[in-house]
Amino acid sequence: MSDRPVLVVLNGPNLNLLGEREPDVYGHETLADVETLCRARTDELGWSLDFRQTNHEGVMIDAIHEVRTRAVGVVVNAGGWTHTSVAIRDALAAVRCPVIEVHISDVHAREEFRHLSYISDVAAEVIVGRGVQGYAEAIDAVRRHA
Ligand code: CA2
Numbered sequence: 001m002s003d004r005p006v007l008v009v010l011n012g013p014n015l016n017l018l019g020e021r022e023p024d025v026y027g028h029e030t031l032a033d034v035e036t037l038c039r040a041r042t043d044e045l046g047w048s049l050d051f052r053q054t055n056h057e058g059v060m061i062d063a064i065h066e067v068r069t070r071a072v073g074v075v076v077n078a079g080g081w082t083h084t085s086v087a088i089r090d091a092l093a094a095v096r097c098p099v100i101e102v103h104i105s106d107v108h109a110r111e112e113f114r115h116l117s118y119i120s121d122v123a124a125e126v127i128v129g130r131g132v133q134g135y136a137e138a139i140d141a142v143r144r145h146a
Pocket of ligand 1: 013014015017018019020021022026077078079080081082102103104105106107114
């Protein structure tokens with residue numbers, strides 16, 4: 001088993017559909033493209049990448065618990081749960097390493113209900129509206145905060 005630091009990227013509901021709909025909001029890249037760009041960045045840093053997506057809140061919470069003591073950093077796009085889930089926020093609050101919140105779109109320029117994030121105040125940094133490139137920026141933010 002590799003002893004390289006493990007960078008964890010967690011994606012929430014509907015992000016598996018990335019690239020299939022709403023390209024004006026989310027762009028044309030797929031989640032597989034996002035994984036590829038994250039892997040390029042973690043390879044450069046000599047880190048390994050654990051990249052996941054789930055549409056199930058309990059699976060996301062279990063994943064956060066599983067990585068909370070062993071990751072070098074957690075990059076999380078919690079999708080719609082960002083605006084609704086105290087449970088995901090509580091799980092992220094127990095993570096020992098830096099947590100970086102990322103959103104592909106500029107949530108603050110969209111509907112009012114997307115302006116509230118339950119996660120932002122337990123995150124070391126929040127990156128919004130940078131497209132999928134925001135994931136690479138989030139990995140760089142982990143490096144600064146780790
Ligand atoms: O901008 C982001 O990254 C979001 O986290 C994406 C979430 C949305 O609920 C947040 O407010 C902002 C939605 C992810 C759904 O992504 C889709 C992509 C393509 C087609 C359908 C859904």
